[in-house]
Amino acid sequence: MTPLLNLRHLSAALEIRQLGSISRATDTIHLSQSAITQGLSKLEKELNFEIFARSHDGLNPTPAGDIFLERTQTAINFLRRMDSLLGKRDNKSAPLYRSLTASQLRALLTVVEQGSYTLAARHLKLAQPTVHRAVQDAESICGHRLFSTSPSGLEPSWHARQLARYIALFFAELSQGIEEVQEYHGRMTGRLRIGCLPLARTRMVPRAVVNLLDEYPEARLSIIDGPYEEQLHALLHGRLDIIVGALRDPPPSPDIEQRALFKDSLSIVVRPGHPLEKRGSVSAGELQRLDWIAPREDTPGREAFTQFFENNGLSPPEHVIECSSLVATRGVLMESDRAALLSARQVEVDVSSGLLSVSSRHLQDTGRTIGIAHRKGWKPTLVQQRFIERLEQEV
Template sequence: MEQLLAQWPSGPAKAISNIGTAISFCYKPMMQLWSLNVRHLRAMAAICRLGSVSAAAQAISLSQPAVTQGMARLEQQLGRPLFERRTDGMTPTPAGAVLCARVDKALASLAAGFRAARGGSALGGFAEADRLVTMAQLRALIALADAGSYISASAATGLSQPSLHRAVRELETASGLTLFVRRGRGVAITKAGRIVVRAFRLARTELQAGLFEIAALAGAATGRIAVGAMPLARAKLIPQAVARFHAAHPEVRIDIVDGPHAELMEQLRDGDLDFLIGALRYPEPGKDVEQRRLFDDHLVIAGRARHPLAGSNVPSAEELARYPWVIARGGTPMRRLWEKMFTSAGVEPPAAPVTCGSVLAIRSLLLEGDYLTLLSPDQIARDVESGLITTIGEPLPGTSRPIGITVRAGWQPTGLQQEFLLQVEGMR
């Protein structure tokens, strides 16, 4: 983007035009998704698996002409051949192989979602309702879950309210599930609805990844990377990785999302985030995610530069307990390490008058009095360099925390996502 802005002196119109081109090129695969036909994608996956139109048509209960026409339409929409036609059958091109792999994962998510939502109960509707899902229904259900009302979902997508109502009603009829219930002027999602919406989000994520990978085969380094940033990674690790990656791929959109670990985990499970970077959790959050350790971080005690303990090599636990602390809320890994620092020395943890998870707020509060806190050296490196904050003593033994990457189990990164992760891994 900087390269585009640099053209400003030679003509604002030209620069703005180029910026618009870059943005539209980045978003093209995402907008292209909603124009695709799920039935065509299902037929494509069947051809990849079985090697011929006739076998695929039989497997998905469509006529051969319908499958043939569907593949022609799909190739026209994507602007490239997906199969090599031979007398003995069909084999996927590189673009076809990439998309087939993503379609298989998307369809598997839909099937698993409906199975989980039905829970083996003898409900009405079809046992394999996932085979009836359309792209319009996929878009409508996600939009309604995001917006919380038909009015807001219509405004966000441009879809009419009647079409949104119809899409949800058809899904509920096909599956035998109640997905939303009215609540005031909006809607509330049911337990079954949450399960199905998550499956739809994961399917959308896989299909978008496939479209970005196809674009990459043509030399277009575009896409979106969504990073869940936890506190220890926000100060240095993620900014450095983003800066280096952006320099190499200025047209790739990078979304950095911060928030409590529990909220980021839900967004990861929904497919809205590609991965989380920060302190790992033990025991692990569940079998549906995988954690990859990068390095161990040792915490330091920090206070304002003129703190009474400034310059102390190794203050005792009794000395540390005399001062007010700003620390993370109970139940967090940071809070447990802080409590252990005192209890292991036989000292009762002092009262913490302020609990806070915002590093920005903590750093500002340290400057207002004799407060102490525990932070990673990376989080206060610039404040220490500027002489505003000081570390007290050495990095604390027993406060080691593993820092790493958390992804969905079975997640397959795109080439650009993998390149970004390599940048992160190379930071240490």
């Protein structure tokens, strides 16, 4: 968890970097020189490295300090968006990132994520009244009611959800800054959270992960699967760093960038001994009459499945089991004469083990672009960049 660094102290450090001295920063931060000096000292103690080198010329960022402050500026920029989101607040000219505390930000974020004060308090290991009071204070400063109660529980407003996203990205960027400083000092303990779509789960991502850990054994990696919509939400809120798998066209959000790695076609996958296994010539009409296991609606795989039959002047098959789980798909295929439309890469382990078979019938026009999605403007740490390089080597 990112340490709760004082927002005013972070703002003061940014002003000192720009202006070169504590005395010049007092006018913009509205703190005394002694308060800024004490705050800076506390900040460096919490971070366990010097942000500035002191000299007769003033204060200049250390190499580690420069790395951290660059990330801090990006993090603060996320919080700056809160003011434009909420609009003008009566008689309150100070920006929200200088009015709210880190504790209030974390409480607000956690209540939105957990959906209740009780669960948020348990998550933060705080008393429930403490969390409730922090959120109430945040609402007062923001000038908006951010939560309402309903029969289903606590309901965050649209503003609360948007604020939570900016806050989550703020904390994520600060964590990146701390990890980058650790990398500068030779400690490769950075974190990478990978959203993994079906094709990437079998070998591509696991191999890249193993190779990365051979190089950086102390790196902290998480592989997260689940529906694309959930992974996209986590990516946009800073809980994932990248998503690896089939890219969406058009991109699902203006805040997402997609990077292609390779093109992949789909194949007919059946059980060993299936009547289609060795047949190289199978008409589209015969395929239409089969019972199928297909990807769920609104996925690139299902679009390719539908497009194949439509390109052949046929309506898509009706007897379809929708399934996004390779384990469940394998089980159904092994126990029936159904066929599945999958990437040959996705089932190569099962094929080599003799559990499944890929038909020699080639399906045209079922190509999908496989690649990486990340937040626009995302800057990877060294550990994260090395994973992407490892991934590129795998494909």
